[in-house]
Amino acid sequence: MNEELDSQLSAMFDDELAPEECELLARRLSRDEQLKARWGRYAVVGAAIRSERGVRLNAPLAGLVSAVILAEPALAAAQGARRTGVRWWQPVAAAAVAAGVAAVSVLWLRAQAPLAGAPLSAHLTAPTATAPGAAVVPAAAAGAPDSYVVPRAPAVRAVVPSTELANYVVAHSVFSSPVTRRNLLSAFMTGEAGSAAEEPRDDAQGNVQ
Amino acid sequence: MRRAMSSSERLVALTLAWAVAGAALADERTPAQKMAHESAPAQWLERMNQALTTRNYDGTFSHWHGGRVEMLRIIHRVQDGTVSERLASLDGSGREFIRSGASLTCYLPDQRTVLVEQRPPDESLVGFPALNDQTASFYDIREVSHTRLNRRNTHVITVSPKDEYRYGYRLWIDDSTAMPLKTQLCDTRGHVIEQIVFASLTLSAHIPDSAFKPEVSTAGFKWLRNESAPPALAAATQAWNAMRLPPGFRIAARSAQTLPGSADPVDHLVFTDGLASVSVFVEPQRREQADQPVPESATVGSSSAFSTVIDGHKITAVGEVPPDTVRFIANQLKAQEPPPVGSRRP
Numbered sequence: 070m071n072e073e074l075d076s077q078l079s080a081m082f083d084d085e086l087a088p089e090e091c092e093l094l095a096r097r098l099s100r101d102e103q104l105k106a107r108w109g110r111y112a113v114v115g116a117a118i119r120s121e122r123g124v125r126l127n128a129p130l131a132g133l134v135s136a137v138i139l140a141e142p143a144l145a146a147a148q149g150a151r152r153t154g155v156r157w158w159q160p161v162a163a164a165a166v167a168a169g170v171a172a173v174s175v176l177w178l179r180a181q182a183p184l185a186g187a188p189l190s191a192h193l194t195a196p197t198a199t200a201p202g203a204a205v206v207p208a209a210a211a212g213a214p215d216s217y218v219v220p221r222a223p224a225v226r227a228v229v230p231s232t233e234l235a236n237y238v239v240a241h242s243v244f245s246s247p248v249t250r251r252n253l254l255s256a257f258m259t260g261e262a263g264s265a266a267e268e269p270r271d272d273a274q275g276n277v278q
Numbered sequence: 279m280r281r282a283m284s285s286s287e288r289l290v291a292l293t294l295a296w297a298v299a300g301a302a303l304a305d306e307r308t309p310a311q312k313m314a315h316e317s318a319p320a321q322w323l324e325r326m327n328q329a330l331t332t333r334n335y336d337g338t339f340s341h342w343h344g345g346r347v348e349m350l351r352i353i354h355r356v357q358d359g360t361v362s363e364r365l366a367s368l369d370g371s372g373r374e375f376i377r378s379g380a381s382l383t384c385y386l387p388d389q390r391t392v393l394v395e396q397r398p399p400d401e402s403l404v405g406f407p408a409l410n411d412q413t414a415s416f417y418d419i420r421e422v423s424h425t426r427l428n429r430r431n432t433h434v435i436t437v438s439p440k441d442e443y444r445y446g447y448r449l450w451i452d453d454s455t456a457m458p459l460k461t462q463l464c465d466t467r468g469h470v471i472e473q474i475v476f477a478s479l480t481l482s483a484h485i486p487d488s489a490f491k492p493e494v495s496t497a498g499f500k501w502l503r504n505e506s507a508p509p510a511l512a513a514a515t516q517a518w519n520a521m522r523l524p525p526g527f528r529i530a531a532r533s534a535q536t537l538p539g540s541a542d543p544v545d546h547l548v549f550t551d552g553l554a555s556v557s558v559f560v561e562p563q564r565r566e567q568a569d570q571p572v573p574e575s576a577t578v579g580s581s582s583a584f585s586t587v588i589d590g591h592k593i594t595a596v597g598e599v600p601p602d603t604v605r606f607i608a609n610q611l612k613a614q615e616p617p618p619v620g621s622r623r624p
Contacts, residue, residue, distance in 0.1 A: 095338075096338065232391055232393065232538075232539060233537075234576055234578070235384060236393060236395070236537040236538055236539070237537075237557065237559055237596045238578055238596060239375070239384050240535070240537065240559070241548075241555075241557035244530070244548045244550070244555050245598060246327065246554075247327050247331055248326070248447065248449070248458060251352070251365075251461075252579060252581070255339075255341040255365065256343055257373070257375075258350055258373045259341055259343075259348040259350070259367055259369075259370060259373075
């Protein structure tokens, strides 16, 4: 990994990278496993250092992710066996993973030109690239009052839709409402169409507030 | 002897009268008026639809479904009344969907195919279903909170179906722009089955034409087009209609068209309840299709498709509804006698 990229990662973690560069780096993070791993290691170090003067994390997000991590059966079992209370590294590790979650999910919302109403200019951090099944952060962090259900992750399906189905989807999309059309076309773009026999079971497990 | 009312008593009486009158008026409101009064939720949906279809924006978002998450980019522009849109997968398939006015192009690198569909020029590309009285009867639309998401003020609107024929939604709508920053599609039990969250979103006054060029290299790809003019609707020898529909659904559009790569005309019927829509395609069953298993089901994300054969015609229903709904509608299609000469079709 080159020095420049390392420096960018560092600046991004410190919230000191320009939004445009953040956007590019976030995209790269989303598809570069090596970079993602690097970020994870960096986050651990960064969080450990910052813990001495206060970890700079979105507090609710870090708290929620910490709660999820501590609720993991393996961790809970280890904790029970040792009966030594929360060890010093657990909050750091949890915060580090929280930072990792936030890292690959950086959100910016801005306007290049003045719009009617309030101008948009904000540098935002949010859990976006995480799957709801993997992390219950988005809904909870947003303060949504309703419970959040974690669906069972089905086996990965890789059935390519036939050209005929593609034709139908494209023709239908013209008549869909904007939100449902985006869902339909997004699903089609990601190529996850499959036969009904492979439809995931819908028995969700567990509600997490 | 009757005592005159004091001023405070008159005030109380007046207040009660207003309350009673208000209650009576409330009872007489139509569902649409009730929806407008309870307000803001339905109005936020309208504002969101307006924002999504009329604003210029360039955004990157995560799409989650079935345990998989992928990043996509969407660019949308309305310029001189022409809608341009580009949707591209950033992670996996490399597929791209590009709309330029009435031309829809779908790049499928995994199939080494490009589909080009030319819609009728007079067809509105923003003719999406609109909320109406019936919509309020089949969905419970509420604003459940007014919260901060990604440091933005958002209205959290829930759209809960009242029966099993449709899906529900949770929408985090930005207070200043009405853009949905996060969308969850929920099944009839309220379980999240699909989620979209924007990672970056830029609202631009100007987006250059170059933003709508595909990144896919199409060398050696098969191009399928529907450039032949679709047959006139009146020339159809049979009129297909649904004998029954799920509650709240009604026919919203009907057209005859050819699909890319096919010379055969297809009848395209669209049914909607104001939020969800289902397309039904009717085409003569081709000889080579006789060996295909029917009925046949498929899913595209949380959307459903179902094909069957009725009276020698292949019927395919596609929509953002549960599988049972497309199955129900497809099985209700029936050919009817052509209308008498001079009569108008719906």
